[in-house]
Amino acid sequence: MSGQRSVGVGMVGYAFMGRAHSQAWRTVGRAFDLPVQPRLAAICGRNEAATRAAADRLGWAAVETDWRALIARDDVQLIDISAPGDLHGPIAIAALRAGKHVLCEKPLANTVAEAEAMVAAADAAVPSGAWAMVGFNYRRIPALALARQLVADGRLGTLRHVRAVYLQDWLVDPDAPITWRMQAEHAGSGALGDLGAHIVDLAHYLTGDVITGVSAVSATFTGKRPLPGGSGTGQVTVDDAVVFTARLGGGALASFEATRYAAGRKNGLRIELNGSAGSLAFDLERLNELEFFDRTDPADSAGFRRILVTEPGHPYLSGWWPPGHTLGWEHTFTHQARDLLTAIAAGTQPEPSFTDGLAVQRVLDAVQRSAASGSGWAAVEAGGVSRERSE
Template sequence: MNTGVPSLNIGMVGHAFMGAAHSHAWRNAARVFDLPLEPRMVAVAGTSPERTAAAAQRLGWSEAVTDWRELIERDDIDVIDICTPSDTHREIAVAALAAGKHVLCEKPLANSLAEADEMAEAARKAAELGIWASCGFTYRRQPAVALARQLIQDGSLGTIRHVRVTYLQDWLSNEKAEHSWRLDASRSGSGALGDLGAHAIDLAQWVLGEKITTLSARTRIFVDARPSAGSGNLEPVTVDDAAFVLAEFSDGVIGTIEASRYALGRKNAFGFEINGSNGSVAWEFERNNELQRYDGGADPRSAGFTRVLVTEPSHPYLQNWWPAGHTLGYDHAFVNQAADFVTSICAGLQPTPSFADAAYVQRVLSAVQLSENSHQWQAV
């Protein structure tokens, strides 16, 4: 696509599930949004020459390379997009920022609080030079979620009292399912906690505009060994299968956060309900274009949760998409994210969430693990 708009050259590391979602976003962001720079998909990096070349052709990248360091060294790449397992995030992001590349990094930011803090510090120093970094908590870009935040921020719900967030999947419910890197703490850092709970923690804090300050938590491993994909030999599971958090926020709100990959029947059930003194809102990803809203001042004879179809041009992001009533899906949030990222860095503004925001999520994840180990409340 050549619109005559100057380009912003992208190099992406990793081409699996998240790499495909990000590629879709880079291909389409300038087609949907009027961007000051047009993302150009220069090169993708992977470990296998054959698989990476095939992914480049399928996903729309001009070149394929087998060493991410090559992307960082190239003068014709402006942005490094990190879509690899979380044990690689720190090394790639810190090197990219030091080389003067903007960075978009998938969540969770890192595998440990120490790594996340190092990344946040590298991003802080880079920002002083106009080099920006952001973490991909993409559910912020769902229009109904952004609308819920607007209603809370403008006071429509009154004083917020409590929040409940759940993120439930069932892909590990079969005890014979094969082992993978996601079940190895040295690769993934944690299980449902970091994979799903990180999204839930970020969304709760962002929608409320407040941070979690103290918490009590429990995690569980339900199946402690699984067959290897290669040999069939049992390998130990070293990450949590489910996590439950009771949290206090900085403004006095209390909340619960639940994450599980064993909730049989739930494929990607992410949602929240937030209750205030004047009303409530509720959202679930399986009906992601709808926000349920309750008006506490309504006539009790007809009061009830109202379905708001979030497809109007006045709703967040929707002025750039389809006519009212034509709903969006999972992939559209990645396009919204890419557009926000490009717009922010072109304006010389910190794209959100920042690495500092993502490091605070990591701080909460660390506190959860400390609480599980000590069976005590933990300050964040």
């Protein structure tokens, strides 16, 4: 790997997503042959002591307490945004204007207007060679990347149904303290943006189509929660759960459910596609498996087959272990880093683009409008979606 040029990464945030992204930046150059190597140049957080502790633990060379100073560093060429949603727009736009590449966690923004401004900044940065990508890491699960290939190859025929759920239970306890994820001014929405954004993006990615309209209901089950430290309570201003039906541009029907109140479900994402020629189903709790039903099989032996997605020819598996030696959730971020660095080196648009993130944001906006009005159908504002590069 010596002699290769490198990209200095500056990351904003060091909590849950910061840890996952740090693991990916440390690992990607050891798992894959890359045209450019990442350097963990600097990590940024408001609490200097906590940020320094995170830098030591996660492998970052330097510390900043102001994201503006991070962007200004000469040894940083890529800004990784793992901060709350209200910071995504200001940081991404400033970084792109400074000629830095950007990786921004999902959802892209808190509002459509913010997402549109981020897309405009990303488009304006392209002539200077700065690229932007939104971090929908579940696209990088090998089984889902294989599912996308099967759909693109026509193995499902005409698509008729998409059904997706994302179920967690970390808010079931009404005494769990309030965090920024439960405050609209920081998170934009609750389960909708936190979990629903993932399954909306997967619907777009797997089908190659876009959602054109929705009908939604949402609920906030616990309106007040203890403040951290136990000094009083704070108002919950986001949804705890949302359910919506949808239609895709090609005519397929879809249903989605996202909740943080499904007792016993820790990270329960499942998505199924049904078409005229077959079906696909994926369950995150069986991350290395894909279920496939082929209608051309003889009736006396037809049924869903289990594909163990660990073969060297499967998406992303070339960098890892012998067949049958399974991968985990953290590998999705390593694959994300690989795809981003490869696109930067090639001078091509990394996927999913900010335009793809905007498409998801428009769906989230329609869901919120439908749920708030209580009157049913809400159209999704039209907007383009870029196509994922084949693995």
